[in-house]
Amino acid sequence: MRVSRLHDPFLRGQLAIAALFLSLGFQYATWAARIPAVKSGLDLGAAEVGVLLMAAGVGAAVSFPLVAWLMRRLGSRRLALLSQLGLALLLLALAAAPNYPLALLVMCADGVLVGCLNVAMNAQGAALETRFERNTMARLHATFSAGSLLAALLASGMTAATGSVAAHFGVAVALLAVLGVCARTGLLDDEPAAAPETSGPKRERRRRSLPSRVTLWMCGAMVFGTVAEGAMNDWSALYLEDVAEASAELAPLGIAVVSGMMVVARLFADGWRGRWGDGRVVLVGSAVAGTGLAAALIGGGVAPALAGFACMG
Incomplete structure (x- = not known):
């Protein structure tokens, strides 16, 4: 007997994880599309905008040790949901940032949460493929790009309707909240990884070599x-x-x-x-x-x- 698509556990998990990919692309493109308005509102020069954008990259780069620890403590499901919520709230923080230093802090935090969600949602996607032995990662990444597309179209429409960055980001946060609820219903359950045992024979030391050409x-x-x-x-x-x-x-x-x-x-x-x-x-x-x-x-x-x-x- 064929399982109804409505009750297909693979499809349910795929749609939930796709909501995370869509959220990340949507959140990222939402603030990126309004960079000219943020630049004007904070009276920034080109060099200051470059540093602002670099702050997000720095946050993402330094987040990886933290992400590894959080993945062990929380598991991919909880980490994905918490970071998705945090990224939504950071849009409001960026819209309300009264000065350049606080905007830098918000963008650095954004990079950290992007690193968390990126790892967690890809872990969910890989687990879905392994559990059901079906490919889905390419379509999930297409959903990320679809989120960026939707965010850019929303930004164009909101810019035409109102010049308020806060109003635009408020609508975006509402949409991200809906995506978070959709993701929560179908993500795969997992347990935080247990700490490795220290007793027993010593593990064989791995040989290190230079990377190939x-x-x-x-x-x-x-x-x-x-x-x-x-x-x-x-x-x-x-x-x-x-x-x-x-x-x-x-x-x-x-x-x-x-x-x-x-x-x-x-x-x-x-x-x-x-x-x-x-x-x-x-x-x-x-x-x-x-x-x-x-x-x-x-x-x-x-x-x-x-x-x-x-x-x-």
Whole structure:
């Protein structure tokens, strides 16, 4: 007897975890799309905006030892729900930040919670695949990009309706609360990992070796890919408004275009990998992204910028 899709435990878990991925993409793109307004409200220069964005990256980088400890203490389910709630509340804190130092503190905390949710939700996705022996990670990551797309479209609409960042972020927090409730109903239960036993024979010391050339190339590709994606999310709105002279309503569409194309690519990526192989997909994708963005920057203007952002996505 076939299990009804409504009561399919795999589907229920997949939708709950997808709500987390959607939340992270939505929260991230929400504040990124309003960077021009935050810059204007706090009277920041370009260098100060760069430091503000770097604060989120620093918070994410230093969070990993904390994330490992929290995963052992709380488990992925509780950590995911708590960090998703915290990220929603930080939007309100950023909207209310009266000065630059407090905004830096909020962004650093945002990076820490992003690291927590990122690890916890991916752990949930991996556990779902293992438990049911079915693939789902590519679609979950497509949901992250869909969240960014929805956030950018909401930002464009809210900017046209009102210039209030607090009103925009208030609506976003309400939507994130709904996603948190949806996630809670279907996440996989897990127990915090037990501390390793200290008694017994000593474990064999692991041999250490230098990373291979292939590993170093992969690390480089990941670094530059992360820089490129971060530049699109963090700076595309400012580029469109300050350089391409787009209106405030059009500025968030840079993130929307990138995220929309990332959704398409992630939905079809597994098929491309099977047909052409991982290496060719990486090389062709990188060439399209770099060539398209370079042509957009050389051409100038709103339409070429959006076309280049689409190539990057």
